[in-house]
Amino acid sequence: MAENLFATTRNHVVEALRQIVPDLPDAVLSRIEVTPTRDPSHGDMATNAALLAAKPARRKPAEIAAALAGALAALEGIDSAVAAGPGFVNITLSADSLRAVLPAVLREGIAFGDGAVGAGTRINVEYVSANPTGPMHVGHCRGAVVGDALANLLTKAGFAVTKEYYVNDAGAQVLALAWVVYWRYLEALGTKMPEAEFEALVPGGALQYRGEYLIPVGEALAARHGGALADADRRPLPEERWLDLVRDFSLDWMLRAIREDLALLGVRHDVFTSEREILARGVADEAIGRLDAAGLLYEGVLEPPKGKMTADWEARPQTLFRATQFGDDVDRPLRKADGANTYFANDIGYHGDKIARGADVLVDVLGADHGGYVSRMRSAVAAIAPSYSDRPVAFEAVICQIVHVLKDGQPVRMSKRAGTFVTLRDLLDEVGRDAVRFTMLTRKPDAQMEFDLDLAVAQTRDNPVFYVQYAHARCRSVLRAAAENGGFGAVDAASLGAVPLGSLQAEPELALVRRIANWPRVIEGAALAREPHRVAFYLNDLASDFHALWNRGRDDATLRFLQDAEPEATRARLALVEATATVIRSGLAVLGVEPVEEMR
RNA sequence: GCGCCCUUAGCUCAGUUGGAUAGAGCAACAGCCUUCUAAGCUGUGGGUCGGUGGUUCGAAUCCACCAGGGCGCGCCA
CATH class of the missing domain: 3.30.1360.70 (Arginyl tRNA synthetase N-terminal domain)
Structure with a gap:
């Protein structure tokens, strides 16, 4: 069927x-x-x-x-x-055709719900892409979970998905990082330079990233290189003597830390692409050349932005991309004052690279602070796509709004200076991976959300993580009890798939069957809308239907799943329970949450 | 000033891309349960879908304007 x-x-x-x-x-x-x-x-x-x-x-x-x-x-x-x-x-x-969904579930297992709407469309989902200048915090976390669940969802719906991370390792940020690490390195050697004195050496005159998380990096650098990066008095050498090395060392360290965090969160990307590599391979220049060849570049002067602090603004001719021809508000600069590419310019090259590698759809999962970036990237993709591919290429952005963390009903302030900035590691330690992932998916991405630390670990009805996992645990508990009982025959999926189901007639039972039948539709709709949160809401509804059925047996023992006197009807119910558990697992797999066998 | 996003029950949020009488959890109220399946259960009340116009068989959903909140606005990423 x-x-x-x-x-x-x-x-x-x-x-x-x-x-x-x-x-x-x-x-x-x-x-x-x-x-x-x-x-x-x-x-x-x-x-x-x-x-x-x-x-x-x-x-x-x-x-x-x-x-x-x-x-x-x-x-x-x-x-x-x-x-x-x-x-x-x-x-x-007819009840028969409705119930026929159950053997289908038992036959297909968690593959039930796999769809074909994706039709093999190659879709690249870029997410996280956090700067390798510090540990991941809750702000990154939402994008990480949404992107990962979205990628899983698209895969289930029949898209050919690439999960990708773009490493911003080429800009001024990483140099700033290297300077701070060098300062910490000198400190590890025993040279306590006052901040003001050291900052005088730094181009730009200020230390960024003064967080303590860089102290171990400086120490590791000292352990590896001893005093070789400082002069005989363990004082700073000219930057030519150490900057490249320290930068690479720091990048490597940070990236490894981020990958560890991602692994703890259960996020695994297929591809990491480095901005420096995009530059080194000439990919960015190639894309800019194509824009130029298409007559989409010119030297011009932009209007000063209105209503914004323009103290340091000065009119300056620069290389501009005609983004307005593709729907953007203003044309966008591709070169900085020092002649280097802007971030945007390199990103055009990077997106061109994604198209060249075969993507039909480019999805960027971005934080709310990058919302203003969307229209320029969309126009850039529209401009370059025809030169990379004969097929139409779509650019889409999924914007993730701010997450406010609540503890004891009070907002937890995020401040690097105050040292109360919530790292992803902190969050995982506090509530665990499953709660983090599920909770992050209980709002649509473009709505702001509050993450209540207490609720995320609460074992109550209003905690959807608990509620859904509890439903699965109850299913498994029934099936274990049936197996131990021995009077109901084999309870594996294959055996239950052949059971006559005519006895499933009660309305709560049929409601559950209808819900299960709706799963493929949910996958399809959620995938096309790029809305993984729908899966979380579906699972909550599915759990609710199952708990309702379970609760019937509380007041009336004859309504429990296992009835010694009626093994045939019991087997039919076991088929329903097994199918329910299977669909819950199928949904949790999309969200990247582990099903549990029992609660304790 | 301009652009994008958001505004739905007291609170937190869904609403299947324009469908029928707008839903869920919490909170409130009423009853049940003192554990064979209560880390509770059943029921009730609660709404000008921010506002005003428009589009059509039909609008929370689409369009225009307005109000409030968030984000962004060259040489950061």
């Missing part, structure tokens, strides 16, 4: 409608939906087909709906189809 009941029913609807109204344009047919009903009294599914067909057919919706209902009702597997409301057709499936 069909693994996606909605898709097959939709096929029936389209077929029947074609008989009633021939020659409907594809634009209308493609908008036909078969959706779950909100109200069980409306049957299992509803379709808007008659409403859509009414206008082109110049007939009344109700008339078409009636004819459609008649045709559908005659089909095998459909118990009834009735016209309702302004022109909907409500469809009630």
Whole structure:
């Protein structure tokens, strides 16, 4: 039988409608939906087909709906189809065809719900891309989880996904990092230079990243190189003598720390691309050359921005990209005053590289502070894509809003200076990987969220992490008990997949079956919308349906899953329980959360 | 000043891309449970979907304007 009941029913609807109204344009047919009903009294599914067909057919919706209902009702597997409301057709499936989803789940395992909407489209998801200048903090964490879950979701929906991390290792930031590490290195050698004295040596005259997390880096540098990077008095040497080395050492250290953090979070990228490499390989120059060849570059002077502090602004001619031709607000500079590429220029090269490697869709998962970057990147991709690929290439951004961390109901202030800045490591230590990942996905990405540390570890109904894992643990508990009992036969998925299911008739049971049947649809919708949080909400609903069923047995022992007196009906229920557990695992796998066998 | 995002129940948030009477959890209220499945359960109340217009069979959803909040606005990344 069909693994996606909605898709097959939709096929029936389209077929029947074609008989009633021939020659409907594809634009209308493609908008036909078969959706779950909100109200069980409306049957299992509803379709808007008659409403859509009414206008082109110049007939009344109700008339078409009636004819459609008649045709559908005659089909095998459909118990009834009735016209309702302004022109909907409500469809009630036979219990048999509804329940047929269970053996499908048991056969396919957590692959149930895998979809084909991706159609093998090659999609590159770039996420995290935190600067390698410090440890990851909660701000990075949301993007990491959203990006990772999105990539998993897209894979499940049939896209060919590359998970990618862009290492910003070429700019002034990493030089600033190297200077601080060098300062810490001298400190490790026993040279305590006052900040002011050392800063006088630094280009720009200020130390960034003075956080204590760089002390071990300086110490490691001293352990590796001894006094070789300082003069005989252990005082600073000219930067030519050490800067490259210290920069590479620091980058290496930071990147390793970030990768460790990511590993703890369960995030694993397929590709790390280095900005310096993009530069060294000439990829950035190549892309800029293509823009130039297309006549999209010019030397010009930008208007000063309005309403912003413009104290240090001065008119200056620079190399500009005609972003306004592609929908951006202003043309964008590609060279800095010192002649080096802007970050944007290198990023154009990088995105060109992603296209050259075969991506059809480029998704950037960005923090809210990069929201202003989206329109220029979109215009750049639109400008360069035709020179890299014959196929259309899409650029999309998923913007992740700020996360406020709450402890005891109070906001935890994030401040590097005050030393209360919450690292990803802190967060993981506090609540654990599963709670971090799941909780980060309980809001849509573009809404600000509060992360309540107490709630994330609470074992109560209002903690969705707990609630969903508890549902899975209860499923497993029932199945273990059934196996130990021995009177119900084999309880593996294959055996349960062959069980007669006619005894599953109670409304809460069928509600759970309907929910399970909806899983492939959720995957498809969430993947197309790039919204992994929908999976988290679905799992909460699924858990809710299961807990409702479980709770029936609390007051009335005859409604429990395991009934010695009726082994056949029990086996049918076990099939339902096994299918539920399977779909929960299937969903948790997308979110990157571990299912648990038992709670304690 | 301009651009993007957000505004839904007292609180935190969903709302299946324009569908039927707008949902969930918490909180509130009422009842149940003193553990064979209560790290609780059942039920009730609660809404001008920020505001005003528009588009159409139909709007929380699309468009315009307005209000409030967030982010951003050359040579940072």
